[in-house]
Amino acid sequence: MSDSGPNSGRFPFYGPQGRLVLVDSALEAVSRGSTTIGIKTPKFAIISSQIKPTHPLIEPSEKIFSIDYHVGATGAGYIGDILQLIDALRLEAQKHKLTYESPIDTDSLAKHLSTYLHNYTTYAVRPQAASIILAGADETGIQLYQIDPSGTFFRGAGFAIGQSSETALDVITREYSADLTQKQAIGLAEKAIEKALGEKPVVETGVVLADEKTFHKIPFGK
Amino acid sequence: MTTIVGIKTRDGVVLGSDKRASKGFFIGSKIVQKIAKMDETLAVAIAGQLSDAEYIIKVAKAERRLMELRRGFSLTVKESTRLIANLAYSGLRNYQPYYVELLVAGVDQHGSHVYAADMSGAITEEDFASSGSGSPIAYGVLESLYNKEIKNEQAKEIASRAVAAAMERDPGSGNGIDVLAIPAIPREVTA
Numbered sequence: 001m002s003d004s005g006p007n008s009g010r011f012p013f014y015g016p017q018g019r020l021v022l023v024d025s026a027l028e029a030v031s032r033g034s035t036t037i038g039i040k041t042p043k044f045a046i047i048s049s050q051i052k053p054t055h056p057l058i059e060p061s062e063k064i065f066s067i068d069y070h071v072g073a074t075g076a077g078y079i080g081d082i083l084q085l086i087d088a089l090r091l092e093a094q095k096h097k098l099t100y101e102s103p104i105d106t107d108s109l110a111k112h113l114s115t116y117l118h119n120y121t122t123y124a125v126r127p128q129a130a131s132i133i134l135a136g137a138d139e140t141g142i143q144l145y146q147i148d149p150s151g152t153f154f155r156g157a158g159f160a161i162g163q164s165s166e167t168a169l170d171v172i173t174r175e176y177s178a179d180l181t182q183k184q185a186i187g188l189a190e191k192a193i194e195k196a197l198g199e200k201p202v203v204e205t206g207v208v209l210a211d212e213k214t215f216h217k218i219p220f221g222k
Numbered sequence: 223m224t225t226i227v228g229i230k231t232r233d234g235v236v237l238g239s240d241k242r243a244s245k246g247f248f249i250g251s252k253i254v255q256k257i258a259k260m261d262e263t264l265a266v267a268i269a270g271q272l273s274d275a276e277y278i279i280k281v282a283k284a285e286r287r288l289m290e291l292r293r294g295f296s297l298t299v300k301e302s303t304r305l306i307a308n309l310a311y312s313g314l315r316n317y318q319p320y321y322v323e324l325l326v327a328g329v330d331q332h333g334s335h336v337y338a339a340d341m342s343g344a345i346t347e348e349d350f351a352s353s354g355s356g357s358p359i360a361y362g363v364l365e366s367l368y369n370k371e372i373k374n375e376q377a378k379e380i381a382s383r384a385v386a387a388a389m390e391r392d393p394g395s396g397n398g399i400d401v402l403a404i405p406a407i408p409r410e411v412t413a
Contacts, residue, residue, distance in 0.1 A: 098308075100301035100304050101300060101301065102300065102301045102304075105295075107293050107294055108293045139295055139331065140294065140295065
């Protein structure tokens with residue numbers, strides 16, 4: 001570190017344009033992660049993530065995670081960071097159950113993750129290089145969230161994160177309808193990922209159902 | 223000391239209490255409020271140490287409001303009761319129990335509920351419940367008059383009859399009756 005200039009002697013959180021440089025780097029890392037999709041309709045939500053091909057002898061990492069019986073999540077970025085965040089979500093879900101004897105709502109989980117991630121942006125530590133897509137069923141119905149390394153979170157009906165996510169989100173935006181069937185939504189997610197990557201990907205998918213208030217993973221090849 | 227009763231009905235819940243606060247063989251107060259409203263859908267009837275009960279209710283009320291603001295919809299009756307029971311249990315485990323027995327009654331999207339929560343942290347869901355020194359007498363009245371088909375109007379009458387009977391024979395209870403009725407939330411009309 002140089003001994004003159006506005007940041008001399010201090011940890012450089014802010015860049016010259018007033019941006020949080022570490023958070024920007026984390027977002028950059030996320031945008032190199034596997035393409036990951038979330039789609040919501042009033043009856044269900046699906047989350048899909050591309051599984052990056054590994055060596056034939058190595059099993060690829062799991063990308064769709066069960067948070068509780070009624071909530072599922074996936075992410076893009078460094079898998080180690082994703083797993084850490086998944087565990088923070090699972091822990092919060094069980095804490096809620098102990099405190100209130102009821103399943104946690106999706107909004108509380110999203111806000112908890114937002115707070116958790118935001119903490120890493122205020123100290124001289126490495127912000128988590130992972131964005132999470134969260135889908136759950138509760139009293140308010142089906143909810144879908146995207147939570148970014150900055151702690152920013154969005155609620156919506158369609159999200160794409162990871163590699164070429166803009167392309168993937170374009171495909172979803174163009175073909176989304178609230179009347180999509182589960183099969184169509186899964187097809188749309190796969191199409192969006194394929195378009196983003198320019199080749200047929202291996203995709204893992206999970207589904208949350210409004211009526212049953214349950215989350216389950218869908219095995220490869222449906 | 224005290225008599226409190228809680229009754230679950232087809233269209234809500236009803237709480238009843240006497241108004242006496244005892245200091246040994248002395249009547250400390252004749253106008254005590256033993257029914258505390260948490261909000262429009264939940265109330266708690268207090269037996270035991272008033273200060274302990276007020277503290278627990280104050281904390282639970284704050285937590286309930288906080289949760290409502292954070293997640294956008296309020297805690298169910300069961301969730302609120304579990305919250306209160308957890309406070310009571312942590313007190314017990316720290317050798318500083320809250321000397322209370324509470325009747326938590328309210329309405330939510332799942333219907334009407336009456337819970338009994340005591341200083342051990344245990345909770346039980348009941349159709350009707352009573353607590354305090356006058357409860358054996360109140361239970362006699364409740365057992366003979368309660369049925370599952372009653373509505374709030376009849377339950378108000380039964381609650382005050384139960385408390386009145388206890389006040390006749392229990393020296394720890396007296397000086398008038400308070401009754402609170404909470405109407406059920408209208409079921410959401412599904413389009």
